[in-house]
Amino acid sequence: MPVFTTACPRNCTSTCGLRVNVEGGRVRSIEPHPANLATGQGVCLKGLSYVERAVSPRRITRPLLKQDGAFVPVDWDRALDLICEELTRLKAQEGPQALFYYQASGTKGLLNGVGMAFWRLFGGCTTTYGDLCWPAGLEATRLTLGDNKHNAPWDLERARLVVFWGKNPAETNVHQMDHLARALDRGARLVVVDPRRTESAERAHLLLQPRPGTDAALALALARELVLREQVDHAFLAAHVQGFEAYRERVESWTLDRAAEVTGLAPELIQRFADLLGSLRPFTLVPGFGMQRYTHSGQTMRALLALPVICGQIGLPGGGWSYANLQTQVFGHLKDPLDFYPPPRPDGVVRVGVSTARLGADMLAQEDPPLRAAWVERGNPIPQNPATPKVLEAFRRLRLRVVVEEFLTDTAAEADLVLPAKNLFEQTDVIGAYWHPYLQLRQKVVAPPPLVKPESEVYWLLAERLGVDREAMERDLVPPGGEEAFLRRKLAPWPEITLERLAEGPVLAPGAEEVAFADRRFPTPSGRIELWSDEARRRWGQEELPGFRESEEGPGSPGLEAYPLHLLTPNTKNRIHSQFGFLDLLRPLEPRPLLTIHPEDARIRGIRPGTRARLFNGRGALLLTVRLDPGIRPGVVSVPNGFWLDEGAVNLLSEGRETDMGHGAAFHDNCVQVEAAP
Numbered sequence: 001m002p003v004f005t006t007a008c009p010r011n012c013t014s015t016c017g018l019r020v021n022v023e024g025g026r027v028r029s030i031e032p033h034p035a036n037l038a039t040g041q042g043v044c045l046k047g048l049s050y051v052e053r054a055v056s057p058r059r060i061t062r063p064l065l066k067q068d069g070a071f072v073p074v075d076w077d078r079a080l081d082l083i084c085e086e087l088t089r090l091k092a093q094e095g096p097q098a099l100f101y102y103q104a105s106g107t108k109g110l111l112n113g114v115g116m117a118f119w120r121l122f123g124g125c126t127t128t129y130g131d132l133c134w135p136a137g138l139e140a141t142r143l144t145l146g147d148n149k150h151n152a153p154w155d156l157e158r159a160r161l162v163v164f165w166g167k168n169p170a171e172t173n174v175h176q177m178d179h180l181a182r183a184l185d186r187g188a189r190l191v192v193v194d195p196r197r198t199e200s201a202e203r204a205h206l207l208l209q210p211r212p213g214t215d216a217a218l219a220l221a222l223a224r225e226l227v228l229r230e231q232v233d234h235a236f237l238a239a240h241v242q243g244f245e246a247y248r249e250r251v252e253s254w255t256l257d258r259a260a261e262v263t264g265l266a267p268e269l270i271q272r273f274a275d276l277l278g279s280l281r282p283f284t285l286v287p288g289f290g291m292q293r294y295t296h297s298g299q300t301m302r303a304l305l306a307l308p309v310i311c312g313q314i315g316l317p318g319g320g321w322s323y324a325n326l327q328t329q330v331f332g333h334l335k336d337p338l339d340f341y342p343p344p345r346p347d348g349v350v351r352v353g354v355s356t357a358r359l360g361a362d363m364l365a366q367e368d369p370p371l372r373a374a375w376v377e378r379g380n381p382i383p384q385n386p387a388t389p390k391v392l393e394a395f396r397r398l399r400l401r402v403v404v405e406e407f408l409t410d411t412a413a414e415a416d417l418v419l420p421a422k423n424l425f426e427q428t429d430v431i432g433a434y435w436h437p438y439l440q441l442r443q444k445v446v447a448p449p450p451l452v453k454p455e456s457e458v459y460w461l462l463a464e465r466l467g468v469d470r471e472a473m474e475r476d477l478v479p480p481g482g483e484e485a486f487l488r489r490k491l492a493p494w495p496e497i498t499l500e501r502l503a504e505g506p507v508l509a510p511g512a513e514e515v516a517f518a519d520r521r522f523p524t525p526s527g528r529i530e531l532w533s534d535e536a537r538r539r540w541g542q543e544e545l546p547g548f549r550e551s552e553e554g555p556g557s558p559g560l561e562a563y564p565l566h567l568l569t570p571n572t573k574n575r576i577h578s579q580f581g582f583l584d585l586l587r588p589l590e591p592r593p594l595l596t597i598h599p600e601d602a603r604i605r606g607i608r609p610g611t612r613a614r615l616f617n618g619r620g621a622l623l624l625t626v627r628l629d630p631g632i633r634p635g636v637v638s639v640p641n642g643f644w645l646d647e648g649a650v651n652l653l654s655e656g657r658e659t660d661m662g663h664g665a666a667f668h669d670n671c672v673q674v675e676a677a678p
């Protein structure tokens with residue numbers, strides 16, 4: 001059976017290298033690519049399920065037009081004519097910015113950038129700024145260290161202490177658990193900080209379960225302890241850090257008792273954490289994305305990052321801050337998946353007017369011109385963005401909705417026209433990662449179904465019909481079959497990285513550092529690590545020093561007495577957000593979202609295990625089956641995101657709010673109540 005190198009392009013921390021066996025025009029089996037040292041251990045169930053997913057009967061394999069509320073197949077000519085008619089009318093009547101272009105994280109690849117190139121040639125559009133995923137943490141790291149990079153994944157094995165802080169890799173980055181296991185086998189210790197007792201905490205030596213959104217208080221108190229115990233690295237601070245004196249003053253008031261009161265943790269637990277941080281070197285702090293989904297989480301992340309900084313743990317083997325590794329993002333403004341970061345500047349052509357976190361409300365608020373049509377690709381905003389009802393309302397106001405999709409998602413179901421999307425096996429592209437340092441080829445290994453066209457081809461055909469200047473098309477777009485030439489142009493600056501080499505296996509990104517910041521160069525304004533950041537004030541109106549603030553919405557917020565529980569909506573093992581859940585291989589594992597609640601919180605509400613309960617707040621309600629879990633912090637309930645509207649989509653209950661920096665989404669600033677279902 002012919003075997004091909006490829007890679008999993010999902011928005012998943014692992015970004016696995018793969019080898020696929022192809023026979024009779026179909027992918028028959030999938031294995032890990034052994035040359036990817038970060039992910040060589042194995043492919044997760046989602047990865048294995050591509051064999052099924054590629055040929056699933058639920059796949060959309062031709063354009064679909066909604067007529068009288070139902071989808072009917074149409075041919076490509078009809079579909080493209082309809083789009084061109086509306087685009088031409090909209091451009092003449094209200095201007096190109098009445099078209100809303102929405103893209104999200106469905107797949108990685110350089111060819112994704114062709115979308116925005118097309119809308120520029122069209123004359124402009126309106127698009128989003130910010131991102132649902134990780135920007136508060138990215139910005140906190142950039143302000144402090146000057147860049148987002150970290151040690152190679154396998155370097156974790158050299159740590160003597162690992163801290164998973166608001167990260168749950170046993171579900172969201174399974175391969176990190178292999179590297180952790182090797183560190184533990186060599187005697188390392190593991191601390192987990194998470195309001196839930198997650199699968200990642202199974203081997204932890206210490207688990208701290210703070211009240212959600214209060215981690216900054218914990219970090220400030222830990223810093224105070226380390227200062228008092230003289231366990232900070234004065235030589236490192238003197239040579240490389242700006243603002244330590246001011247920070248030391250700031251943490252003075254953060255006694256163990258004060259932090260204990262804010263976080264709800266026992267002071268002795270905080271002390272034990274400080275013992276480990278103070279005595280075990282090198283240590284690696286691995287903060288997760290879940291923790292930075294709060295209104296003040298940029299500042300929280302800065303407070304966490306101060307811990308490895310004051311202990312001199314930046315730039316060492318086995319040490320550091322392992323948030324996001326952008327060493328593979330070498331392709332300029334098409335550096336997917338990050339073309340939003342920094343957010344594109346308004347330039348008179350593209351109106352960057354809609355905050356991703358406030359998608360529905362901001363879409364509705366656009367004026368001069370108001371939005372009339374939307375083009376959605378690689379995203380499923382109706383269940384995945386905050387405030388689902390507002391997002392639905394905004395989409396329903398439009399005259400034309402085009403959604404490019406592999407499956408009939410909740411967003412596709414709202415469309416007037418659905419265009420079929422290629423899958424990972426059907427078009428060649430180059431993908432980066434945000435954890436390991438490899439560039440990988442996502443290779444075309446089979447032909448798409450006859451009526452499926454990759455997005456780049458659809459844009460080419462539309463541009464032809466709209467009469468776009470040929471020279472501009474040749475320059476900015478990709479003609480059918482032109483992918484290889486496009487990718488070779490992109491790779492031209494790095495002669496050592498060729499498509500041929502990538503076809504053999506993963507290739508380290510140019511200049512990739514196994515130990516990040518080993519040269520102790522920090523591209524901040526001062527050239528030093530900035531605990532004190534003027535830019536935090538200038539850019540985001542935040543304090544120069546990291547500090548603690550209560551979440552905008554939390555139990556106890558004024559007016560929210562009726563909603564005493566904190567709702568967390570983390571990612572879950574057998575889905576990538578709203579993807580994979582319906583496949584035969586995976587559906588039985590988690591057919592419905594469960595509501596996890598502490599037994600005591602259930603008991604006082606008269607809720608018995610396995611029954612259904614109503615989860616609600618002023619914005620919405622869900623009926624969910626209950627799972628009692630003594631491992632979740634009392635006062636906190638948890639429901640995974642990624643389920644569809646008919647299964648139970650958590651963003652029916654969330655508010656559209658931005659994080660304090662980076663224009664992220666504060667998904668976890670939401671209070672709820674639970675009651676036994678009638």
Ligand SMILES: Nc1nc2c(c(=O)[nH]1)N[C@H]1C(S)=C(S)[C@@H](COP(=O)(O)OP(=O)(O)OC[C@H]3O[C@@H](n4cnc5c(=O)[nH]c(N)nc54)[C@H](O)[C@@H]3O)O[C@H]1N2
Nearest residue numbers: 166168172193212213288289290570571572573575576577
């Ligand atoms: N299987 C699977 N893997 C994925 C994804 C997926 O959907 N499914 N998605 C990918 C993407 S896009 C992302 S962004 C990453 C995210 O993966 P992670 O970084 O692991 O983030 P989350 O799952 O959002 O949340 C991690 C943990 O943060 C905890 N948490 C929430 N609030 C707080 C808090 O206030 N303090 C502390 N200390 N902890 C808190 C949650 O309980 C949760 O266990 O996963 C990637 N990998």
Ligand SMILES: Nc1nc2c(c(=O)[nH]1)N[C@H]1C(S)=C(S)[C@@H](COP(=O)(O)OP(=O)(O)OC[C@H]3O[C@@H](n4cnc5c(=O)[nH]c(N)nc54)[C@H](O)[C@@H]3O)O[C@H]1N2
Nearest residue numbers: 104105106107133378379380384404421569577578641667
């Ligand atoms: N409440 C709550 N909500 C959350 C989160 C949370 O923690 N809590 N996490 C947030 C996070 S971290 C993220 S990253 C977002 C993710 O939000 P989205 O990026 O919207 O995530 P997906 O659900 O993966 O939707 C991607 C869609 O792209 C489609 N797709 C895949 N490949 C292709 C392709 O090649 N072409 C086209 N056209 N389509 C393709 C898939 O079928 C899928 O429907 O969700 C966010 N939502």
Ligand code: SF4
Nearest residue numbers: 008012015016044047
């Ligand atoms: S979903 Fe994540 S863990 Fe699974 S194969 Fe893809 S990259 Fe690897």
Ligand SMILES: [Mo]
Nearest residue numbers: 011132133134
């Ligand atoms: Mo994400």
